[in-house]
Amino acid sequence: MKKVLVTLLGVAVTVLGEMLAYHVFTSITQGGFLMGLKGVTAFVTILGGLALMVYHPLISAEKAEVHLKEKGKLVLYSFRSVALIAIVAPFVLAIVAFYHFTGKYHDEQIEKYGIVQKVLIETEITGRNSRHDLCFRYTHDGKTWDGMLSAWEYQVGDSAEIIFSSQNPNEVEWYQRYLDSE
Numbered sequence: 001m002k003k004v005l006v007t008l009l010g011v012a013v014t015v016l017g018e019m020l021a022y023h024v025f026t027s028i029t030q031g032g033f034l035m036g037l038k039g040v041t042a043f044v045t046i047l048g049g050l051a052l053m054v055y056h057p058l059i060s061a062e063k064a065e066v067h068l069k070e071k072g073k074l075v076l077y078s079f080r081s082v083a084l085i086a087i088v089a090p091f092v093l094a095i096v097a098f099y100h101f102t103g104k105y106h107d108e109q110i111e112k113y114g115i116v117q118k119v120l121i122e123t124e125i126t127g128r129n130s131r132h133d134l135c136f137r138y139t140h141d142g143k144t145w146d147g148m149l150s151a152w153e154y155q156v157g158d159s160a161e162i163i164f165s166s167q168n169p170n171e172v173e174w175y176q177r178y179l180d181s182e
Contacts, residue, residue: 006052007052009049009052010049010050010051010052011049011053012049013045013048013049013052014045014046014049014050014053014090015049016045016049017041017042017043017044017045017046017047017048017049017090018042018046018090020038020041020042020045021039021042021043021046021093021094023038023042024038024039024042042094043095046090046093046094047090047094105171109165109167109168109171110163110164110165110173110178112165112167113165113166113167113168114163114164114165114166114178115140115163115164115165116161116162116175117138117139117161117162117163117164118159118160118161119137119138119147119159119160119161119162120136120157120158120159121134121135121136121155121156121158121159121160122135122136122137123135123156124151124155124156125148131150132150132151133148133149133150133151134148134149134150134151134155134156135147135148136148136149136162138164138169140164140166140169143169145164145169145170145172147162147164147172149162149172149174152174152177153174153176154174160174160175160176161174161176162174162175163178
């Protein structure tokens, strides 16, 4: 019973870590120290949850190794291989999410595939916990995209230039800010 509870706890912790990693991945434009801390926490949580899931079965498998010597070690090696893949796959996902979070993906997309376009700032998101984001629309390949960036120097009704990636139009930045950062 204890093994089942520990394994279920491991599954729950891993799922929470994956959800946190997904939150970090989808909130890439927010940046900041807190989002970096969430990314590292997701990484550690996934690893800890997987360790809980795999720890007891591996210990049981090592105890059962004596019984498997006559019947074949193939089952034991297969189990250990699956356990290794179960540990490594989410670990790689967390690394990819962290890479995406650090802004390198955003910077590469803007640098390699950047398209500059004029937009009209339509609305501002305000509220107690908002960053006072400005909303605008832009088009690419016949599709209309909704953009949202921090207010920076602009206000509602202003005309501004943005730069976005032709490969992933969700990667967008104020063009002037992009020029200033180079």
